[in-house]
Amino acid sequence: MYILGIDSSTGRVSVAVNSDQQLLSKVEYGKNQKFMVSIIALIDKALKKANISLDFVDLFAVNIGPGDFTGTRIGISVAKTLAWVGSKPICGIESLDVAALGIFFKNFKKIQKPLGEGKQIIIAPVLDVKRNEVYFSFYKMEESSLGNSKDERSEFKVHAISNISIQNKNYYLNKVSGGHLAKSKDFTKKFSALFVPDNGFSSYILLGGSAFSSYKHLESEVKESGGSRSGSHLSSLTGVDKRVFSPDAFHLNLCAYCNYLNNRQESLKKVKSTRQGNLRGSKAQGSKAQNGSIPNSDTNSLLADYGLAPLYVREFTPFKT
Amino acid sequence: MQNNNYKSDINILGIETSCDDTCAAVVQNGSKILSNVVASQNYIHEKYGGVVPELASRKHIEVITIIIKEALEQSGLKLKDISAVSVTNRPGLVGSLLVGVGAAKSISYGAKIPLVAVNHLKAHLYSNILINPEQEGGFIGLIVSGGHSSLYVIECDWSISEIGHTVDDAAGEAFDKIARFLNLGYPGGPVIDKLAREGDPSIIELPRPMLGSGDFNFSFSGLKTALIYRTRKNPEIMGKENIPDLVASFQESVVDVLVEKTIRACLEFKFNKILVSGGVAANSRLREKFGIKAEENNIEVRIPPIPLCMDNAAMVACLGYHEFIRGNFSNLDVDVYSRSDI
Numbered sequence: 001m002y003i004l005g006i007d008s009s010t011g012r013v014s015v016a017v018n019s020d021q022q023l024l025s026k027v028e029y030g031k032n033q034k035f036m037v038s039i040i041a042l043i044d045k046a047l048k049k050a051n052i053s054l055d056f057v058d059l060f061a062v063n064i065g066p067g068d069f070t071g072t073r074i075g076i077s078v079a080k081t082l083a084w085v086g087s088k089p090i091c092g093i094e095s096l097d098v099a100a101l102g103i104f105f106k107n108f109k110k111i112q113k114p115l116g117e118g119k120q121i122i123i124a125p126v127l128d129v130k131r132n133e134v135y136f137s138f139y140k141m142e143e144s145s146l147g148n149s150k151d152e153r154s155e156f157k158v159h160a161i162s163n164i165s166i167q168n169k170n171y172y173l174n175k176v177s178g179g180h181l182a183k184s185k186d187f188t189k190k191f192s193a194l195f196v197p198d199n200g201f202s203s204y205i206l207l208g209g210s211a212f213s214s215y216k217h218l219e220s221e222v223k224e225s226g227g228s229r230s231g232s233h234l235s236s237l238t239g240v241d242k243r244v245f246s247p248d249a250f251h252l253n254l255c256a257y258c259n260y261l262n263n264r265q266e267s268l269k270k271v272k273s274t275r276q277g278n279l280r281g282s283k284a285q286g287s288k289a290q291n292g293s294i295p296n297s298d299t300n301s302l303l304a305d306y307g308l309a310p311l312y313v314r315e316f317t318p319f320k321t
Numbered sequence: 322m323q324n325n326n327y328k329s330d331i332n333i334l335g336i337e338t339s340c341d342d343t344c345a346a347v348v349q350n351g352s353k354i355l356s357n358v359v360a361s362q363n364y365i366h367e368k369y370g371g372v373v374p375e376l377a378s379r380k381h382i383e384v385i386t387i388i389i390k391e392a393l394e395q396s397g398l399k400l401k402d403i404s405a406v407s408v409t410n411r412p413g414l415v416g417s418l419l420v421g422v423g424a425a426k427s428i429s430y431g432a433k434i435p436l437v438a439v440n441h442l443k444a445h446l447y448s449n450i451l452i453n454p455e456q457e458g459g460f461i462g463l464i465v466s467g468g469h470s471s472l473y474v475i476e477c478d479w480s481i482s483e484i485g486h487t488v489d490d491a492a493g494e495a496f497d498k499i500a501r502f503l504n505l506g507y508p509g510g511p512v513i514d515k516l517a518r519e520g521d522p523s524i525i526e527l528p529r530p531m532l533g534s535g536d537f538n539f540s541f542s543g544l545k546t547a548l549i550y551r552t553r554k555n556p557e558i559m560g561k562e563n564i565p566d567l568v569a570s571f572q573e574s575v576v577d578v579l580v581e582k583t584i585r586a587c588l589e590f591k592f593n594k595i596l597v598s599g600g601v602a603a604n605s606r607l608r609e610k611f612g613i614k615a616e617e618n619n620i621e622v623r624i625p626p627i628p629l630c631m632d633n634a635a636m637v638a639c640l641g642y643h644e645f646i647r648g649n650f651s652n653l654d655v656d657v658y659s660r661s662d663i
């Protein structure tokens with residue numbers, strides 16, 4: 001299964017082609033490049049490098065944010081339309097999921113020790129969403145030996161965002177909470193309040209993401225909070241990855257592949273009911289179109305047609321009313 | 322203008338997302354509208370009294386593929402029947418333009434058909450060709466909408482040059498702002514148009530800005546201020562029974578200036594035809610007054626039907642057809658521009 005992923009949510013564009021979990025090609029453009037100018041050329045380059053044509057792509061993946069407003073929009077617009085033109089499914093992945101997977105890959109060696117000690121690994125991507133706010137979430141990592149079971153796929157956990165096989169081991173990354181928004185100065189407080197370890201000191205928390213390079217004070221705050229009474233469980237059990245990294249289309253593709261496998265069974269069952277939903281939706285749209293508006297709910301049910309969740313971005317209030 | 326080198330029909334898919342309407346259309350051979358779908362976002366922007374760019378872009382993203390699909394379905398064609406995809410890439414709100422251009426590039430790349438990026442203002446003028454493909458001779462063109470109020474000279478070969486523009490607010494913008502000031506709702510144009518029919522424009526006198534300026538520029542910001550100062554002086558004209566008279570005289574002032582200057586340009590450049598387009602061209606008083614003045618001066622005024630005056634993709638497809646015939650294709654690295662000459 002060939003997957004083409006477009007990630008333009010961070011001020012740079014990354015396009016990757018996967019065959020299942022294996023990376024075939026990846027092309028990236030750095031900052032200061034105009035997205036709109038280069039994006040199709042970049043997709044073309046990635047496909048040529050992977051030695052396939054667009055018609056062979058079975059699944060499109062796109063980062064739906066939260067992230068750079070303009071960049072995310074271009075990525076979604078291009079991916080959605082390419083999927084429509086080729087009548088292929090499309091999968092929208094949140095940037096926190098992609099970041100969590102990125103942190104996992106970058107720190108794979110680092111987590112081997114606590115993992116060997118039987119500790120629960122928690123990965124927490126913390127993204128800088130500007131205006132002095134950070135956006136974060138928790139992911140639990142699970143490990144299982146790559147069994148001899150023929151259908152490894154049936155073992156997928158419901159909330160797993162990804163499954164990675166490294167050296168005869170299967171690693172699942174499970175999303176355990178939704179996204180949380182915090183002011184960068186209140187981050188440690190909110191993080192400690194939200195994060196309650198299962199039992200005492202059995203967890204190893206690994207934090208990472210763009211927020212740590214944007215707000216330098218965060219790292220020391222997280223480390224210091226071990227001394228205070230309120231956040232004692234953060235103490236020495238916490239690792240912080242303050243390296244700058246941006247979401248990677250390869251990780252995006254891994255998430256999309258897992259998402260696809262997870263949903264395949266479910267979506268097959270749903271086909272019947274969704275069709276009815278769509279019919280209702282398009283009917284309503286037809287009548288409303290005369291009044292010149294398309295209501296929200298119908299739009300969303302129609303979007304399901306393309307397998308894309310509605311654009312997920314932080315609540316936006318243009319003016320304080 | 323038609324070129325018969327092509328044996329089969331040329332079907333152009335047009336996409337237009339320059340402001341707050343998501344539009345897609347399929348036009349055959351530059352004049353036969355097979356479909357023209359418009360998704361208005363007025364219900365989103367009305368509570369703010371104007372277009373909020375970020376909200377507009379987000380809505381475009383949500384509906385773009387649905388609207389393109391709908392346009393294609395209504396046309397009865399398949400994607401393989403489309404000869405080229407035409408899209409507005411300038412001028413407009415950058416965030417909105419990006420969505421349409423992104424979609425158009427993807428269709429061009431995915432379906433392997435040429436891309437034609439066009440100018441929104443030029444497309445407005447071409448909406449007249451859509452109605453009447455046999456357009457010969459020179460014209461004076463007036464584009465009057467929420468974002469533009471400009472006069473153009475259109476030569477016989479359809480080379481276009483600007484002779485005047487608004488120095489501050491566009492006419493449609495002034496309508497919206499006055500409607501917001503008087504709490505009449507959004508968009509202001511249709512509301513004021515309707516209310517003004519019950520009012521008498523001669524009761525309250527407002528200035529006719531820049532009528533004697535000697536050039537072909539417009540200004541509507543001062544008129545807005547004049548109206549606001551007038552209501553401060555005589556608060557009673559803000560009363561419910563006086564509102565129709567107030568908006569009628571505001572509308573009359575805008576219409577007077579637009580019509581007068583356009584006719585004057587037509588006489589000065591020795592043309593005898595005028596093309597009008599843009600959202601404000603839907604205003605009933607403007608259409609009426611153009612009719613009267615045109616007859617007085619023996620000039621022909623062409624205004625397309627209201628749906629084609631507003632932002633739509635049929636005009637984009639029409640212009641796309643003519644650029645296609647001329648071989649003016651765009652590369653897939655084409656960018657978007659918030660401002661652009663015609």
